[in-house]
Amino acid sequence: MKRIGLMGCGKVAAYGHLPVLHASEDWDLHAIFDPDAGRLAEAAERFAVPHACTDVDAFFQAGLDAVAITSPAPCHAANVADAARHGCHILCEKPLAMDEAEGTDMVRAAAAAGVMLATGFDYRFSPVSMRIRDMVSARVIGDVLSLRLVYIWNCHGKYERDAGGHPVEQARRAGRMEEGGPMVDCGVHQIDLARWWLGSEVARWSAAGAWVDDYEAPDHLYLHMDHECGAHSMVEISYSYCHTTKEPLKRFLYELIGTEGLIRYDREAQVFEVRTPQGTERLPFAGEKNFAGMYEAFYAALGSGDLGDLPSGRDGVIAAKISREATNAAMAGRLNL
Ligand SMILES: NC(=O)c1ccc[n+]([C@@H]2O[C@H](COP(=O)([O-])OP(=O)(O)OC[C@H]3O[C@@H](n4cnc5c(N)ncnc54)[C@H](O)[C@@H]3O)[C@@H](O)[C@H]2O)c1
Numbered sequence: 488m489k490r491i492g493l494m495g496c497g498k499v500a501a502y503g504h505l506p507v508l509h510a511s512e513d514w515d516l517h518a519i520f521d522p523d524a525g526r527l528a529e530a531a532e533r534f535a536v537p538h539a540c541t542d543v544d545a546f547f548q549a550g551l552d553a554v555a556i557t558s559p560a561p562c563h564a565a566n567v568a569d570a571a572r573h574g575c576h577i578l579c580e581k582p583l584a585m586d587e588a589e590g591t592d593m594v595r596a597a598a599a600a601g602v603m604l605a606t607g608f609d610y611r612f613s614p615v616s617m618r619i620r621d622m623v624s625a626r627v628i629g630d631v632l633s634l635r636l637v638y639i640w641n642c643h644g645k646y647e648r649d650a651g652g653h654p655v656e657q658a659r660r661a662g663r664m665e666e667g668g669p670m671v672d673c674g675v676h677q678i679d680l681a682r683w684w685l686g687s688e689v690a691r692w693s694a695a696g697a698w699v700d701d702y703e704a705p706d707h708l709y710l711h712m713d714h715e716c717g718a719h720s721m722v723e724i725s726y727s728y729c730h731t732t733k734e735p736l737k738r739f740l741y742e743l744i745g746t747e748g749l750i751r752y753d754r755e756a757q758v759f760e761v762r763t764p765q766g767t768e769r770l771p772f773a774g775e776k777n778f779a780g781m782y783e784a785f786y787a788a789l790g791s792g793d794l795g796d797l798p799s800g801r802d803g804v805i806a807a808k809i810s811r812e813a814t815n816a817a818m819a820g821r822l823n824l
Contacts, residue, residue, distance in 0.1 A: 489789055492518035492538075492551040492575070494566045495558030496530040498659075499580065503609065503778040504555050509534040511779075513786040518549035547573040553789060555607075556580055560666050567593045571600035578785050580607040581675045582667070583803030586811050590804035597800060605785060605794055606803030610676045611683060612780030612796070614773040615752055615759055619743065623684050627761060628745030631685060634720040635742040636677040639707070641730035642669070645700050660726065661702070668704030670694070670814050674724040675806040678712070679798055682805065684743070687716035692809060696817030699727035703818070710813045739775060 491514045493500060508516040518538035521527040531539035540546040547569070554570040556563055556579040563579055570577045577597060583606045584590030597604035610616055623631050642663060646654040663672045682688060692712040696705025707725040714720065729735045739754035748763035759770040784797045 488515045489552040490515045490517040491553045493555045494520045496521040496526045500557040505534045507778045520546040551575050564589050571596045576603045578605045582807040584807045587808040594800040604800035606798040608679045608798040609776050609781045612777035629747030631745045632718050633744040637723045637740040639725035639728040640737040641735045642726035644730040664702040669724040669726045670708045670810045675810045677722040678806040681720040687714040690715045694813035694817045705817050
């Protein structure tokens, strides 16, 4: 078993990382850190963690092989620097960094310390993503030339009700908008998938946004990426998909269009299929996330010294850079009516 500690006991830690680490036969969930003593105590009790620390030094003194970082994005750089200084391998949530310069420093710090730095793009490990990667490389639909990757939802709404029943701005949504909005927060997954499935870097991109709820960053964005292999990816991301309606909808789609067919994943309709000249094959459906698969890969990487399918720090920097610059470009291009 390898000893792992986790920094940041919030939402994604509680539903994604901690349950997997607690149940794992590979990982010994040995320590957790959070500046919020209440959240820390709750997580320590629920997941039976022996060392629960509000002090960073005490956290690392617990003796760790690896660290999972699930703090808010602006804290990632300092968390990574601390983990690298203590010789721990690192799996850091997305977006890895606030911008390219910060991410590059994080990659350098990990390399200088001789530790691995992986970015937590758990979508790669969904059986659906893995199957798509395998089908693309086996040319099941010929040359893949166009990708449509859509995740549009309400991000829990712009408003919630306070104790007195009055509508107040929802802090979780506002916080995500302040950190960069939906492309930086969610679209990084799709940017990573497009590069990984195609095995091809982004040669150039353009972006346009819409301001449905009017935060500083656009809450509905379109990103167009041309890859070096000649394929085009369109990523559409929104936090403003009908939060005001009585029955809000979500749409989560992967569509890969090739010279010999179509691969289509529709999460809401629970459809995963490939259409070729030979016919249509329904494939086993799965959700888009897989934290357990990601931690299996991280454990294997510690043994082999090779990240394998795990997204590297560089993968995290590229997605963070494109998403941030695309958001900034959309803001700069906003019509001043
Ligand atoms: N991979 C996914 O599917 C996925 C899903 C949701 C969120 N995320 C990412 O995970 C990260 C956390 O998101 P969340 O929604 O759980 O946030 P959250 O606000 O619910 O939780 C963050 C936690 O980090 C703690 N924290 C604050 N400062 C810290 C510091 N300096 N060091 C360590 N911990 C600190 C907070 O007290 C809080 O408990 C973000 O980067 C987010 O983008 C990823």
